[in-house]
Amino acid sequence: MPEPSRITVRDTPVDLLRDGSGPPLLFLHGAGGGGRWLTFQERLAGRFDVLAPSHPGHGGSPAAEWIEHISDLAFHYLDLLDTLGLDRVHLAGASFGGWIAAEMATMASHRFDSLVLIDPVGIKVEGWIYPFLFGMELPQLVATVFHNPMAALALAPPDMSIDTLALLYRQNTALARVGWNPYLYNPLLRRRLARIATPTLLAWGAHDRLAPLVCAEAWRKEIPGATLRVFEDSGHVPHLEEPEAVAAAVGEFCLARKGTP
Amino acid sequence: MKFYYFHLMPYVMDHDEPSSWVTLSNRHYDPAVGHTLYHQYLDQLEFAEALGWDGICVNEHHQNCYGTMPSPNVMAAMLVRRTTRAKIAILGNGLPLRENPLRIAEEIAMLDVVSGGRIVSGFVRGIGAEYYSTAVNPTHSRERFYEAADLILRAWTEPGPFAFDGKFYRYPFVNPWPRPLQQPHPPVWCPSQGSSETVEWAAKRRFPYLMVFTPLKRIAQIYGEYREACERNGYTASPYQLTVNLPICVAENDRKAEAIAREHALWVYHVGLRMLPPYWQPPGYTTEASLKRLLATRGKMPTELTYEDLEEGGYIICGSPATVRDKLRVFSDELKAGIVCSGMNGGSHEATLDMMRMFSEEVMPHFRQDAAIDETASVGR
Numbered sequence: 001m002p003e004p005s006r007i008t009v010r011d012t013p014v015d016l017l018r019d020g021s022g023p024p025l026l027f028l029h030g031a032g033g034g035g036r037w038l039t040f041q042e043r044l045a046g047r048f049d050v051l052a053p054s055h056p057g058h059g060g061s062p063a064a065e066w067i068e069h070i071s072d073l074a075f076h077y078l079d080l081l082d083t084l085g086l087d088r089v090h091l092a093g094a095s096f097g098g099w100i101a102a103e104m105a106t107m108a109s110h111r112f113d114s115l116v117l118i119d120p121v122g123i124k125v126e127g128w129i130y131p132f133l134f135g136m137e138l139p140q141l142v143a144t145v146f147h148n149p150m151a152a153l154a155l156a157p158p159d160m161s162i163d164t165l166a167l168l169y170r171q172n173t174a175l176a177r178v179g180w181n182p183y184l185y186n187p188l189l190r191r192r193l194a195r196i197a198t199p200t201l202l203a204w205g206a207h208d209r210l211a212p213l214v215c216a217e218a219w220r221k222e223i224p225g226a227t228l229r230v231f232e233d234s235g236h237v238p239h240l241e242e243p244e245a246v247a248a249a250v251g252e253f254c255l256a257r258k259g260t261p
Numbered sequence: 262m263k264f265y266y267f268h269l270m271p272y273v274m275d276h277d278e279p280s281s282w283v284t285l286s287n288r289h290y291d292p293a294v295g296h297t298l299y300h301q302y303l304d305q306l307e308f309a310e311a312l313g314w315d316g317i318c319v320n321e322h323h324q325n326c327y328g329t330m331p332s333p334n335v336m337a338a339m340l341v342r343r344t345t346r347a348k349i350a351i352l353g354n355g356l357p358l359r360e361n362p363l364r365i366a367e368e369i370a371m372l373d374v375v376s377g378g379r380i381v382s383g384f385v386r387g388i389g390a391e392y393y394s395t396a397v398n399p400t401h402s403r404e405r406f407y408e409a410a411d412l413i414l415r416a417w418t419e420p421g422p423f424a425f426d427g428k429f430y431r432y433p434f435v436n437p438w439p440r441p442l443q444q445p446h447p448p449v450w451c452p453s454q455g456s457s458e459t460v461e462w463a464a465k466r467r468f469p470y471l472m473v474f475t476p477l478k479r480i481a482q483i484y485g486e487y488r489e490a491c492e493r494n495g496y497t498a499s500p501y502q503l504t505v506n507l508p509i510c511v512a513e514n515d516r517k518a519e520a521i522a523r524e525h526a527l528w529v530y531h532v533g534l535r536m537l538p539p540y541w542q543p544p545g546y547t548t549e550a551s552l553k554r555l556l557a558t559r560g561k562m563p564t565e566l567t568y569e570d571l572e573e574g575g576y577i578i579c580g581s582p583a584t585v586r587d588k589l590r591v592f593s594d595e596l597k598a599g600i601v602c603s604g605m606n607g608g609s610h611e612a613t614l615d616m617m618r619m620f621s622e623e624v625m626p627h628f629r630q631d632a633a634i635d636e637t638a639s640v641g642r
Contacts, residue, residue, distance in 0.1 A: 135539055162556045172544035173400055180398040
């Protein structure tokens with residue numbers, strides 16, 4: 001795992017994990033994924049210069065009081081690219097991170113050579129209401145998010161110390177700030193998805209119980225030309241449940257779409 | 262000392278569900294039973310006035326069997342016309358839970374005018390579970406509380422119309438009719454469980470602080486912090502700013518009182534307050550500093566408290582009239598609390614009325630040196 005570096009994006013401190021070589025790829029983690037460098041990132045680092053920042057309030061990044069809305073996070077990451085002098089990148093996001101990535105792509109799709117959304121939340125899908133994770137105890141939470149519960153161990157907290165519990169609470173708070181109500185979606189996003197001109201891969205777990213395949217179909221319909229790839233042994237987090245296969249698929253998709261200047 | 266009779270209006274039942282809040286299905290609620298309960302509970306509150314209680318209290322909770330008063334102002338409205346003397350304390354309205362808190366300013370003013378100025382207006386944030394039941398974002402809880410309180414107080418005191426442009430609440434015209442009868446406004450109380458932010462906020466405004474269902478040791482500590490905060494703000498706290506809410510169980514002798522409390526008073530803790538851990542602390546409801554303090558001093562969950570814990574910890578007062586008097590003196594003489602709010606549960610409506618009568622005859626008269634004082638005269642405003 002690379003050492004985290006601390007950068008400042010328009011006065012907001014950000015912990016950044018960065019490793020690998022190749023074209024730059026910005027990876028936006030899901031809830032609970034901040035500050036982690038797992039097999040998925042490790043594999044991508046073989047083909048990309050992987051940038052994995054922790055969202056404000058997640059991992060080692062302190063909470064940012066100014067963040068009130070999901071679009072604040074999207075602008076925050078566009079600012080992060082400016083800060084690092086990265087004009088164009090490959091953009092990937094999982095779950096909550098996929099939501100942020102989709103918001104960014106509706107704002108500035110010309111800056112992304114490719115877009116990978118792994119079981120994103122963020123839009124309202126007819127006939128589906130996301131289960132309310134904030135009210136769940138751990139066993140129910142794991143059963144909702146993971147098809148393979150052993151994969152959850154990768155996100156297990158190191159201990160139950162007061163500092164660790166406070167970090168978990170801070171992460172939940174940062175997520176709730178932008179996702180409590182409307183719960184895990186932005187009512188304005190769905191119509192805007194048609195603005196995305198970036199080649200888009202939707203990577204989806206076949207057994208996702210948080211955002212099931214009916215959601216994937218809605219995303220595929222809204223993003224012009226989007227490709228859907230389903231991972232048969234995964235739930236909501238295929239990049240944790242089948243990291244090798246998902247990393248390979250992402251690499252293949254992105255590198256086939258090398259940037260046009 | 263002043264006595265307020267407090268009611269939760271519980272829907273007393275047994276169940277095996279993991280939570281009595283948020284998810285306990287309302288198919289368990291039988292409206293015919295509810296009809297009887299509501300009338301018994303309102304009768305008890307009205308009876309409290311007849312027996313000499315200084316005030317009667319209602320409160321707000323949502324989607325649970327612990328307390329069936331989602332709208333405390335509705336209950337207060339029923340009491341206003343059936344009573345003539347007692348204060349009616351609404352403890353309180355959950356300010357952040359409202360999308361339109363100006364409505365609270367209007368409703369309290371209505372009640373105050375009709376009651377001839379007998380309303381005490383509690384301002385609360387609501388407990389954590391409320392944010393699951395109302396879908397209000399708990400990370401906004403504190404900010405919405407302060408902003409709504411500011412709006413309501415200004416609506417009561419500043420001549421309208423004026424514009425209010427807050428972060429959560431925005432009105433081009435604030436101009437509520439009626440205005441409250443009590444001037445400058447009905448006394449405001451802050452029922453709370455001791456967060457240092459609320460202590461400071463209440464002390465600064467001379468709003469009485471009400472400790473709810475808290476062990477004696479912690480009450481003493483928070484009262485100390487509140488008194489210090491008052492001194493920092495340039496005045497000494499009146500006893501009528503220090504209030505406590507705890508159940509009382511009184512009977513002919515200690516043994517009988519204990520038997521009743523074991524059978525009936527424990528329900529509040531073991532069933533009424535049973536809830537999933539996430540409901541206690543929704544994300545952002547508590548500041549990180551408060552959360553760390555809570556974790557460091559982590560006590561038992563309500564469902565883990567034994568009768569002995571409640572009795573010895575001073576969560577409840579239980580015993581013969583003499584024993585109850587002795588225990589109350591800890592509040593009046595040592596803690597210098599001026600107001601005790603308490604509910605009683607004898608196990609049946611009739612037994613509860615009997616217990617209330619015994620308390621009013623054998624306990625209350627021993628604490629009446631301040632009978633001529635209006636406890637709301639100089640505080641809460």
